[in-house]
Every structure is written in C-alpha cells, then in structure tokens.
Amino acid sequence: MSQTLKEKIASQLKDDLIDIEEALQTNLNPYLDLVRQTAGHILFSGGKRLRPLLMVLSARACGYSGNREIFFSIIFEYLHTATLLHDDLVDDAAIRRGQPAAHAVFGNPTAVLTGDFLLARALSIASQSGLTKVIHVIAGITENLSQGEIHQLLRKGDLSLSENEYMQVIHNKTAVLIQGACRVGALIANADTKQEAAMSDYGLYVGLAFQMIDDLLDYTAQSDVLGKKIGADIKEGKLTLPVIFALQKAKPADRAFMESVLRSKNFDENEFEAFKSLLNDYGGLDYTRQQASNYVEKAKAALAELDESPSQTLLMDVADYALARQY
Amino acid sequence: MSQTLKEKIASQLKDDLIDIEEALQTNLNPYLDLVRQTAGHILFSGGKRLRPLLMVLSARACGYSGNREIFFSIIFEYLHTATLLHDDLVDDAAIRRGQPAAHAVFGNPTAVLTGDFLLARALSIASQSGLTKVIHVIAGITENLSQGEIHQLLRKGDLSLSENEYMQVIHNKTAVLIQGACRVGALIANADTKQEAAMSDYGLYVGLAFQMIDDLLDYTAQSDVLGKKIGADIKEGKLTLPVIFALQKAKPADRAFMESVLRSKNFDENEFEAFKSLLNDYGGLDYTRQQASNYVEKAKAALAELDESPSQTLLMDVADYALARQY
Numbered sequence: 192m193s194q195t196l197k198e199k200i201a202s203q204l205k206d207d208l209i210d211i212e213e214a215l216q217t218n219l220n221p222y223l224d225l226v227r228q229t230a231g232h233i234l235f236s237g238g239k240r241l242r243p244l245l246m247v248l249s250a251r252a253c254g255y256s257g258n259r260e261i262f263f264s265i266i267f268e269y270l271h272t273a274t275l276l277h278d279d280l281v282d283d284a285a286i287r288r289g290q291p292a293a294h295a296v297f298g299n300p301t302a303v304l305t306g307d308f309l310l311a312r313a314l315s316i317a318s319q320s321g322l323t324k325v326i327h328v329i330a331g332i333t334e335n336l337s338q339g340e341i342h343q344l345l346r347k348g349d350l351s352l353s354e355n356e357y358m359q360v361i362h363n364k365t366a367v368l369i370q371g372a373c374r375v376g377a378l379i380a381n382a383d384t385k386q387e388a389a390m391s392d393y394g395l396y397v398g399l400a401f402q403m404i405d406d407l408l409d410y411t412a413q414s415d416v417l418g419k420k421i422g423a424d425i426k427e428g429k430l431t432l433p434v435i436f437a438l439q440k441a442k443p444a445d446r447a448f449m450e451s452v453l454r455s456k457n458f459d460e461n462e463f464e465a466f467k468s469l470l471n472d473y474g475g476l477d478y479t480r481q482q483a484s485n486y487v488e489k490a491k492a493a494l495a496e497l498d499e500s501p502s503q504t505l506l507m508d509v510a511d512y513a514l515a516r517q518y
Numbered sequence: 519m520s521q522t523l524k525e526k527i528a529s530q531l532k533d534d535l536i537d538i539e540e541a542l543q544t545n546l547n548p549y550l551d552l553v554r555q556t557a558g559h560i561l562f563s564g565g566k567r568l569r570p571l572l573m574v575l576s577a578r579a580c581g582y583s584g585n586r587e588i589f590f591s592i593i594f595e596y597l598h599t600a601t602l603l604h605d606d607l608v609d610d611a612a613i614r615r616g617q618p619a620a621h622a623v624f625g626n627p628t629a630v631l632t633g634d635f636l637l638a639r640a641l642s643i644a645s646q647s648g649l650t651k652v653i654h655v656i657a658g659i660t661e662n663l664s665q666g667e668i669h670q671l672l673r674k675g676d677l678s679l680s681e682n683e684y685m686q687v688i689h690n691k692t693a694v695l696i697q698g699a700c701r702v703g704a705l706i707a708n709a710d711t712k713q714e715a716a717m718s719d720y721g722l723y724v725g726l727a728f729q730m731i732d733d734l735l736d737y738t739a740q741s742d743v744l745g746k747k748i749g750a751d752i753k754e755g756k757l758t759l760p761v762i763f764a765l766q767k768a769k770p771a772d773r774a775f776m777e778s779v780l781r782s783k784n785f786d787e788n789e790f791e792a793f794k795s796l797l798n799d800y801g802g803l804d805y806t807r808q809q810a811s812n813y814v815e816k817a818k819a820a821l822a823e824l825d826e827s828p829s830q831t832l833l834m835d836v837a838d839y840a841l842a843r844q845y
Contacts, residue, residue: 281627300608311660318654333638
C-alpha cells in the first residue's frame with residue numbers, strides 16, 4: 192500500500208483531532224494553575240486520542256446528526272487521563288510517553304487530586320448530555336477501572352496468574368473504557384438497542400485487542416518508540432499474556448530461567464534478550480498476536496449491524512490498526 | 519434541658535440511621551474483598567452520617583413523597599468517604615476516627631483506588647435518580663473538593679494565609695458537599711426553584727459553620743474525644759481561623775512565639791497549652807465561634823422558605839448542633 196493504515200486514519204480524522212485538542216484545552220477550566228499544569232503534563236503529551244475518536248466515529252456511524260460529538264468525546268480522554276494519573280502513582284511508574292510521570296514531577300498528593308478533578312470534569316460534561324444512561328455507563332466504567340487496577344495490584348509478582356484472570360484484569364482496566372466510549376457514542380446518537388449493543392461489543396473487542404498488543408509491545412518494541420522503558424512490565428511485576436503462555440509451555444530449565452528474570456528486577460540486557468527469545472520460541476508472542484487478531488475480527492463482525500458509512504469504514508480501520516500498531 | 523440536642527436529634531433519626539447503615543452495607547457491591555475491607559475500614563468506623571441525614575431531611579422538608587430517600591442519601595456518605603481516603607493520604611494523616619488511617623493500613627495504591635471506586639458507586643446510585651441535574655451538582659462538588667484540597671495543600675505552612683482565602687478553602691473542601699446533599703434532597707423531592715435555593719443556602723451555611731467548629735475543636739477538644747491527635751492541624755501545616763485571627767491581633771513577642779510553634783512540628787505539651795492560651799487571649803477562639811454562629815443563623819433563616827414540618831424543625835436542630843457539638 193502507498194499509505195499506511197495509520198496515515199490513512201490520521202488524514203481522514205485530521206480535523207476531528209484538531210477539534211478534540213481544542214476541546215480538551217477549553218473545557219478543562221480549573222481555578223488553580225497547578226491543576227492545569229499537572230493535568231496538562233499528561234493530557235497534552237502526545238496521546239493518540241483513541242477513546243474520543245472512537246466515540247466520535249461511533250456516534251456518526253449510528254447516524255448522530257448533532258454537532259456536540261467532539262464536546263462529549265473529551266469525557267473519555269479526561270477519564271483516561273484521570274486513570275493514568277492514579278495508575279502511574281499506584282504502579283510507581285517512572286515514565287509515561289517518554290517523560291517523567293506526573294506524580295514524580297508534581298508529587299503524589301497533587302497527582303491524586305488532579306485525577307479526581309479530571310474525573311469530575313468528565314462527569315460534568317457527561318451530565319450535559321441530559322442522558323442518565325450515559326452517567327450510568329461512565330460510573331460503571333469507573334467502578335471497573337478502579338477494581339481492575341486493584342486486582343492487578345493484588346496479583347502483582349504472582350507467577351501463577353492464569354490466562355483467564357489476565358483477561359479479567361485487562362477487561363476491567365482497559366477494555367471497559369473503550370467499550371464505554373463506543374457505547375456512549377451510540378447513546379448520544381439515540382441508536383436503537385441493537386446498534387448500541389453492536390457498538391458496545393465492538394468497543395469491548397477492540398479494547399481487549401488493544402491491551403493485548405500493548406502488552407506484546409512491551410517485549411517487541413524499541414524503547415525510544417514506546418515512550419517507556421523496555422521490560423517495564425516485568426519491573427512492575429505485571430505478568431501479561433506472552434509470558435503467561437510461554438511459562439506454561441516452557442521446559443523446566445527455561446521456565447526456571449524465566450522465573451528468575453521475573454523475580455529479579457535487576458536483569459541485564461542480555462538476560463532480557465534471552466527472556467524475549469524464550470517468549471518467541473514458546474509461542475507466547477504469536478499466541479498473543481493471534482488472540483488479539485481474533486478479537487479484532489470479532490470487533491469488525493459486530494460492525495455489520497450498522498449501515499455502511501465512512502465512519503463505519505474508519506471504525507474497521509481503527510480495529511485493524513489496534514493490531515498493526517508499532518507503539 | 520432534660521435531653522441534649524444531640525440526644526434529641528439521635529432519637530428522632532434513630533430508624534433512619536439504621537436504614538442508612540444498612541443501605542451503606544448493601545450497596546457497596548465490590549467484586550474484590552480488599553475493596554470492601556478498605557472502604558469498610560473508614561466507612562464503618564463511627565461516622566456521624568451527617569451528609570446522608572441532611573439529604574434525607576432536606577428531601578422530606580421539601581415534601582418528598584417517595585421511598586428512595588435513604589438509598590439516594592448514601593451517595594453523600596460514599597462521596598465523603600472517597601474524599602477522606604484521598605485527603606488522608608494527601609495530608610499523610612496518621613489517624614482518623616481514633617484508628618490508623620486507611621492508607622497507613624492498606625497502602626497508598628489501594629487507598630487511592632478504593633476512593634475512586636467509592637466515587638464511582640456514588641455516581642452509579644446518583645444516575646438511578648434519572649435526574650441529570652443531580653449528576654451535574656455532584657460533578658461540580660467533586661471539582662470543588664479536589665481543587666479545595668489542592669488549594670489547602672498549596673498554602674500548607676504559609677503563615678500569611680488570609681481569612682478570605684481560608685473561607686475559600688473551607689467552602690470548596692467541606693461546605694460544597696453538605697450544600698450538595700441538601701440541594702439534591704430538594705431536587706429528588708422535585709422542589710421548586712425557591713426551595714432548591716433555600717436548601718442549597720442552608721447546606722452551604724451549615725457546611726461552613728461545621729468546618730469552622732471542626733477547626734476550633736482541634737484546639738478545644740480532648741484528644742480521646744476528638745479521635746485524632748491534638749494539634750493535628752498545626753502538625754499538618756494547616757492554618758485555620760482561630761490561628762489566622764489571633765496571629766493578626768498578637769503583639770510581636772506573642773506572634774513570634776506562635777510562629778515558632780507553627781513552624782516547629784515537635785512542640786511539647788506545655789508549648790501547645792501556651793499556644794492555645796494565646797488563641798484564647800487574642801480572641802481567635804471566640805471570633806471563630808461567633809462567625810460559625812452567624813452562619814448557623816443564616817442557615818436557619820434560609821429554612822423560612824419551607825413550610826413548617828418535623829423535618830424542617832430537625833434541620834434547625836442540626837444547624838444548632840453544628841455549633842454545639844464537642845467532637
């Protein structure tokens with residue numbers, strides 16, 4: 192192809208992205224400058240705006256005829272940023288998008304409270320939809336996100352984490368937000384129940400695939416491209432699907448080596464390379480990519496419920512991009 | 519009087535308090551046991567349930583005829599508990615209601631995320647009212663609470679804090695939540711605009727008085743009654759009205775002594791007693807009690823907009839109690 196998938200999506204959504212950036216700026220409205228700085232540190236650090244874009248496309252694909260889809264879409268970037276602020280603190284992550292995490296720059300207290308502020312802004316905007324179902328969806332998302340993150344925290348460093356439990360964690364901590372963005376798009380478009388369910392399914396499956404690829408990239412991407420340190424998941428004690436799968440398949444000696452790397456947080460580059468080779472040799476990388484691919488197919492199948500439209504096509508492209516992305 | 523104000527209020531609201539406790543238990547619904555433990559640690563540690571009670575009374579005083587006021591009232595205890603979890607962490611408070619603060623027992627990550635969970639539960643219940651205005655009020659409260667707490671944090675240890683700025687902080691970090699509880703009571707009762715405004719004013723004034731007395735009690739109550747350490751505000755670098763007022767009036771030598779106590783966090787009991795004497799001598803305690811008393815009168819005046827009823831009388835009593843309470 193003459194144009195990559197990413198370029199195609201980006202060019203078609205260029206104007207929407209500009210509008211989203213502007214809406215993110217103008218609706219923040221803190222009375223304290225420190226809140227703007229702290230929120231801005233992460234909010235304007237090069238996020239993909241995946242969640243707002245998916246909400247906008249979902250609304251349009253369901254026939255939304257109003258002009259407030261950009262405004263409502265920022266709910267999901269504010270929510271996402273709120274969770275990043277809290278999760279980076281919870282995980283004690285040092286780096287986010289290539290720069291020091293907000294809690295490291297502004298301190299834990301300000302990071303916690305700015306997260307709360309962003310959550311409140313998201314709700315305030317959501318309440319302007321006049322749809323209590325929108326609020327109900329968002330409240331449900333937030334319940335899941337917080338519990339998903341605690342769940343992950345509880346299982347931190349546990350090498351017996353199963354694939355099922357991994358799926359439950361990524362469902363709660365990532366997929367529900369993307370699912371919610373797509374579902375709320377359908378709700379503000381006043382979609383019928385079938386379309387709402389289709390968009391909800393699409394978002395769920397794209398969300399799962401997105402997180403699985405995210406977890407894969409921790410082992411396959413270059414550090415400078417990824418914007419965080421290589422091997423970060425191991426260092427944070429996060430067992431993800433490539434590792435879960437490979438550990439199951441590994442011969443005793445290889446498994447012992449992998450476990451020693453997972454337990455030691457001071458592995459060197461050679462050890463990490465050897466670890467990655469084993470993930471590859473035992474099929475952990477392929478299996479993860481294949482599972483993600485299956486979810487992308489399910490996401491695209493869900494879209495069949497909608498009439499064909501440019502937005503529906505773009506949603507197909509975004510699903511493919513979730514799989515194809517390099518960072 | 520043969521019965522104290524507190525006993526009178528408690529006896530009339532006994533059944534409601536039992537119902538509120540039960541609703542707080544049955545609607546928490548976490549899927550993780552750790553979330554129940556962490557939330558429960560503070561949620562069921564002897565709170566007064568002031569906010570839910572005020573919402574229930576406000577709804578009834580505005581003629582609410584449904585049977586869901588107890589259910590909706592717990593929104594405000596969940597919200598309050600969420601902010602306590604985050605604020606105790608932010609302030610690094612060691613003790614809450616006579617026991618170790620949740621973040622000290624369960625760790626910062628779990629405290630942050632359980633706070634998020636409680637906030638989400640509050641919203642989820644609020645969304646069941648079917649009233650987007652209720653959500654809008656709650657979102658506005660949360661914006662104010664988070665910024666009020668950051669504001670306090672920013673001014674921590676600053677001995678030049680003015681009375682105006684103190685009022686702004688207590689407005690945002692305390693009064694808006696009580697104001698919101700009363701206003702939402704009016705909203706679910708489908709009150710007219712005048713009644714809604716009256717309940718909002720009542721809540722605002724009671725909230726301001728309540729916080730002022732709270733700040734006063736830090737200097738006048740016994741530690742074992744208060745449930746936190748004496749002199750906690752000084753140790754946390756919080757300048758409150760009794761101190762702000764006395765500092766303004768103090769002669770240079772006394773002011774210098776007071777400033778040295780405020781700056782040193784290792785003052786002994788004798789120094790603290792001398793500090794309190796100066797607060798008294800320079801009128802800081804009386805002034806604070808008088809200001810709180812003025813707000814209580816304004817709160818009661820706002821209630822004149824409502825028809826007389828047992829609930830209206832109880833709201834008057836609660837306003838008086840805000841002033842009379844010993845802890």
